Amino acid sequence: MTQDIPQNIITTVDAVILTMQEGRLHAVLHKRPNAPFEGAWALPGGFIHSEDGSAEDAVGRVIREKAQASGFWVEQLATFSGPHRDPRAWSVSIAYIALVPRHNLPDDTENVRLFDVSETPHLAFDHERILQAGVERVRGKGAYSTLPANLLGEEFTLPDLQMAYECVLGSTLDQSSFRRKINDLRLVQEIPGAFSKGGSHRPSKLYRIAPGAETFNRSLGGRV
Amino acid sequence: MTQDIPQNIITTVDAVILTMQEGRLHAVLHKRPNAPFEGAWALPGGFIHSEDGSAEDAVGRVIREKAQASGFWVEQLATFSGPHRDPRAWSVSIAYIALVPRHNLPDDTENVRLFDVSETPHLAFDHERILQAGVERVRGKGAYSTLPANLLGEEFTLPDLQMAYECVLGSTLDQSSFRRKINDLRLVQEIPGAFSKGGSHRPSKLYRIAPGAETFNRSLGGRV
DNA sequence: GGAATAGTGTCTGTCAGACAGTATTGG
DNA sequence: CCAATACTGTCTGACAGACACTATTCC
Numbered sequence: 001m002t003q004d005i006p007q008n009i010i011t012t013v014d015a016v017i018l019t020m021q022e023g024r025l026h027a028v029l030h031k032r033p034n035a036p037f038e039g040a041w042a043l044p045g046g047f048i049h050s051e052d053g054s055a056e057d058a059v060g061r062v063i064r065e066k067a068q069a070s071g072f073w074v075e076q077l078a079t080f081s082g083p084h085r086d087p088r089a090w091s092v093s094i095a096y097i098a099l100v101p102r103h104n105l106p107d108d109t110e111n112v113r114l115f116d117v118s119e120t121p122h123l124a125f126d127h128e129r130i131l132q133a134g135v136e137r138v139r140g141k142g143a144y145s146t147l148p149a150n151l152l153g154e155e156f157t158l159p160d161l162q163m164a165y166e167c168v169l170g171s172t173l174d175q176s177s178f179r180r181k182i183n184d185l186r187l188v189q190e191i192p193g194a195f196s197k198g199g200s201h202r203p204s205k206l207y208r209i210a211p212g213a214e215t216f217n218r219s220l221g222g223r224v
Numbered sequence: 225m226t227q228d229i230p231q232n233i234i235t236t237v238d239a240v241i242l243t244m245q246e247g248r249l250h251a252v253l254h255k256r257p258n259a260p261f262e263g264a265w266a267l268p269g270g271f272i273h274s275e276d277g278s279a280e281d282a283v284g285r286v287i288r289e290k291a292q293a294s295g296f297w298v299e300q301l302a303t304f305s306g307p308h309r310d311p312r313a314w315s316v317s318i319a320y321i322a323l324v325p326r327h328n329l330p331d332d333t334e335n336v337r338l339f340d341v342s343e344t345p346h347l348a349f350d351h352e353r354i355l356q357a358g359v360e361r362v363r364g365k366g367a368y369s370t371l372p373a374n375l376l377g378e379e380f381t382l383p384d385l386q387m388a389y390e391c392v393l394g395s396t397l398d399q400s401s402f403r404r405k406i407n408d409l410r411l412v413q414e415i416p417g418a419f420s421k422g423g424s425h426r427p428s429k430l431y432r433i434a435p436g437a438e439t440f441n442r443s444l445g446g447r448v
Numbered sequence: 449g450g451a452a453t454a455g456t457g458t459c460t461g462t463c464a465g466a467c468a469g470t471a472t473t474g475g
Numbered sequence: 476c477c478a479a480t481a482c483t484g485t486c487t488g489a490c491a492g493a494c495a496c497t498a499t500t501c502c
Contacts, residue, residue, distance in 0.1 A: 009235045009272060011316055048233060048305070050314055055305040079303040079318045081272070081279040090274055092235055092316065094303045159481075176483075177464055184463095200474035201480035383454075398492055403455075405491085424501035425453035 010091040013059040014045035014127065016077060016134030017067050017098045019105055019114065020151045020167045025138075026114040027131060028067045028105065029123070036087050037124030043131060044112075045093065059096045067112060072100040073150035077134050085126045095130045097137060099150035142168035146187060149209055157196050157204035158182065186210055234315040237283040238269035238351065240301060240358030241291050241322045243329055243338065244375045244391045249362075250338040251355060252291045252329065253347070260311050261348030267355060268336075269317065283320045291336060296324040297374035301358050309350045319354045321361060323374035366392035370411060373433055381420050381428035382406065410434055 017028040029041045044066040052058040056074065063069050077095040085091055108114060115121070117135050122128065141147050148164040149156075156164075162178050182188060187210055194206035241252035253265045268290040276282040280298065287293050301319040309315055332338060339345070341359050346352065365371045372388040373380075380388075386402050406412060411434055418430035 006230055006232065007235055007271065008230065008274070009233070011231055011233045011235060047231065048314075048316075050232070050307070053306060055303065055316065076302055078300055079279065081318070082277060083274070090272075092272075092279065092318070094305065094316070157481090174465055174467090175481090176466080179482075181464085199480075200478075202472035202474095202482080204481055381454090398494090399454090400456075400493080401491055408490095423453075424451075426455080426499035426501095428454055 008089055010086055010089045011048050012045055012086075012091065012093045013048060013055050013062060014043040014093050014095045014130060015059050015063050015067070015074075015098050016043060016095065016131055017063060017069060017072070017100060018117070018134070018138060018151075019100045019102045020164060021102055021114055021116075023163060023167055025117045025135070025167055025170075027117050027120065027135075028069070028100075029113055029115055029120070030066055031111040031113075032124055033111070040124040041115075041121045042124035043095075043127045048094075055094045056096070059094070059098075063098050068106045069098070069100045069104055071104040071153075072098045074098045077130070077137055080126055080130060093125075093130070095134070097134045099138075099147070101151060101153045103153065138168055139170060146209065155191060155194070155206045155208055157206060158188075159204055161188070161207070232313055234310055234313045235272050236269055236310075236315065236317045237272060237279050237286060238267045238317050238319045238354060239283050239287050239291070239298075239322050240267060240319065240355055241287060241293060241296070241324060242341070242358070242362060242375075243324045243326045244388060245326055245338055245340075247387060247391055249341045249359070249391055249394075251341050251344065251359075252293070252324075253337055253339055253344070254290055255335040255337075256348055257335070264348040265339075265345045266348040267319075267351045272318075279318045280320070283318070283322075287322055292330045293322070293324045293328055295328040295377075296322045298322045301354070301361060304350055304354060317349075317354070319358070321358045323362075323371070325375060325377045327377065362392055363394065370433065379415060379418070379430045379432055381430060382412075383428055385412070385431070 019026055019028070028044060030044045032038055032040050032042050044062055046058070046062045046066070048055060048058045052061070056076070059074065063072060063074070075097050077097045079092060079094045081092045083090045085093070105114070117131070120128070120131065123131065138147065142165060148168040149161060151164045151167065152160055158179060161182070162173060162175065165178070166172055188207040189210045191206045191208060195203040196206060197203060243250050243252070252268060254268045256262055256264050256266050268286055270282070270286045270290070272279060272282045276285070280300070283298065287296060287298070299321050301321045303316060303318045305316045307314045309317070341355070344352070344355065347355065362371065366389060372392040373385060375388045375391065376384055382403060385406070386397055386399065389402070390396055412431040413434045415430045415432060419427040420430060421427060
């Protein structure tokens with residue numbers, strides 16, 4: 001079958017960009033400067049360009065340019081499609097999740113802001129559905145993977161790591177069980193002699209993610 | 225931003241169609257009748273049409289028409305994209321997994337055949353990668369969901385169900401643990417008075433999936 | 449009764465959660 | 476010393492895997 005007739009399908013990427021602020025999960029949203037949905041909040045997104053090497057390249061470009069983020073982790077979420085989700089044409093949006101340490105994002109501006117994921121405004125297109133799917137994926141995967149560590153920078157303390165997990169899972173974890181699990185799975189490496197500072201209390205040791213640690217053997221936390 | 229320039233991106237769907245034959249996972253492959261890759265085996269797939277209500281609709285059409293399957297379960301796998309995966313143009317393939325009971329598929333023909341997933345031929349495009357991702361997803365999800373039940377028809381016995389799980393997970397399960405788990409989770413409903421027949425041994429009771437049973441609380445099987 | 453498969457009961461090691469206790473900092 | 480947070484040890488209940496046992500069919 002040769003396809004001579006162009007399909008006239010709009011092909012875009014959209015990003016659910018999540019970070020941790022004040023111990024809660026926040027999403028980066030962008031106020032649309034143009035039609036359609038001019039002035040509405042939306043997920044950062046854009047068209048795939050012919051120069052892009054893949055949709056993943058395209059979404060990386062969008063995250064860097066529209067959200068001004070750096071040092072993020074990205075994973076494909078799902079693809080949303082249909083004749084009516086964009087008023088201009090039959091459209092496909094390949095949606096991604098990105099996790100970014102808070103300090104790799106700029107401060108809020110008029111048109112790009114962080115929103116607590118449980119207090120988001122109405123969004124353009126079907127972006128509310130995409131955001132919801134993204135948060136669900138992150139919460140689900142947080143229980144059995146190192147995903148929440150991507151909310152932290154290179155070096156972190158175990159209390160930091162626990163907070164990232166609690167933030168993603170939306171529940172508190174027992175400190176002792178958490179540490180036992182992290183230790184058993186050889187998830188992190190101690191940075192010898194490095195300690196956190198500030199605060200009138202015992203300082204905590206600094207760690208980094210162990211090379212090759214990606215998935216847990218068993219669940220961590222949350223009674224599911 | 226208004227997009228007047230057509231993107232010239234080919235947008236297709238492809239299906240990893242899996243079934244259980246002789247206790248092993250098999251995939252439906254299709255011999256391509258036309259260029260590109262004429263004569264090569266490939267995943268059943270096709271272009272999205274403007275009449276389709278979504279990519280999921282499109283893949284349903286493809287599965288029914290190219291694989292002649294009915295009564296299948298389908299879930300989105302991932303989207304593959306890039307300038308070179310299809311020699312004709314920058315292309316996007318939205319890939320799906322389908323699970324079909326063997327009796328809802330026709331017998332092998334010259335151009336549509338079942339292949340044991342561990343003995344597949346070389347495939348067109350990047351379809352080997354897609355198939356591999358599909359099998360990995362199914363194996364991973366089989367451990368904590370009712371996914372393997374989709375390899376069976378409406379009514380099945382517990383030995384049938386256990387075989388479906390073993391087939392998906394690629395390992396044997398302890399009968400007692402398996403039944404305890406299935407029972408604890410209220411995963412299935414007994415069909416009162418219905419028994420399997422044939423075979424000179426004790427007949428087994430027939431069950432169907434309980435309404436609303438989709439996900440396990442804990443892992444089932446495999447030491448992971 | 450025997451072969452074959454369906455289905456049940458019980459023991460045991462492992463592990464997550466709870467919680468109490470110890471350690472180390474600044475003030 | 477106290478406050479605050481970091482970190483550790485131990486008990487206990489729940490549960491998966493192992494495996495032996497019973498049940499029911501056809502021959």
